[in-house]
Amino acid sequence: MEKMRIEKDDILIRQMETSDLSLLLKWLTDERVLEWYEGRDACLTMESLSEHYAEPIPNGGRVIIEYRGQPIGYGQFYRLTDEMFREYEYPDQGQVVYAMDQFIGEPDYWNRGIGTTFLNMMADYLKENRAVGILLLDPHKSNPRAIRAYEKAGFRKMRSLPEHELFEGRMEDCWLMERRL
Numbered sequence: 001m002e003k004m005r006i007e008k009d010d011i012l013i014r015q016m017e018t019s020d021l022s023l024l025l026k027w028l029t030d031e032r033v034l035e036w037y038e039g040r041d042a043c044l045t046m047e048s049l050s051e052h053y054a055e056p057i058p059n060g061g062r063v064i065i066e067y068r069g070q071p072i073g074y075g076q077f078y079r080l081t082d083e084m085f086r087e088y089e090y091p092d093q094g095q096v097v098y099a100m101d102q103f104i105g106e107p108d109y110w111n112r113g114i115g116t117t118f119l120n121m122m123a124d125y126l127k128e129n130r131a132v133g134i135l136l137l138d139p140h141k142s143n144p145r146a147i148r149a150y151e152k153a154g155f156r157k158m159r160s161l162p163e164h165e166l167f168e169g170r171m172e173d174c175w176l177m178e179r180r181l
Helices: 018-027 046-053 082-088 114-130 144-152
Strands: 005-008 011-015 060-067 070-079 097-104 134-137 156-167 170-180
Touching: 005 114, 011 114, 018 046, 018 070, 060 097, 060 114, 070 114, 097 114, 114 134, 114 144, 144 170
Parallel strands: 097 134
Antiparallel strands: 005 011, 011 060, 060 070, 070 097, 134 170, 156 170
16 A cells, blocks of 8 residues: 555644554543544553554555644545445445544644544545545534534535444444545
């Protein structure tokens, strides 16, 4: 896979390295972050993070988001598989479809538009470098801040995904959101 590095204004998106696992541990043990990503009942350790986040994503990648030289967030992207098309009940019409997950791990950088800019940068990158035609997200319905950022980045709600994800011991309703590139 190509070494990823995307820069615009004060934001840098770079390929995640093994040395970044300590950042993930910091972010994914912060209750404020866990309220929206992984869940506050997650008991993550460096070992469990290494097992999951050090693994390559087939037809995808993991990135670190930096703002003015400081790492502040994480993202991952991956091509939809047949199983995911079925799970989302999304029609496979022969286009290249990717999905993404992301979070800003430094709460001081929430509500600054960085997430929206990140999504736009990733959409441009995926269109130009992976011939992606459609990008999907599946945020929890209970996360209005993320949904607003996604809508600002051109995503639109396609349909409800009832009881889509196990989160903090219960099944969470999500939105399937789409952006055509």
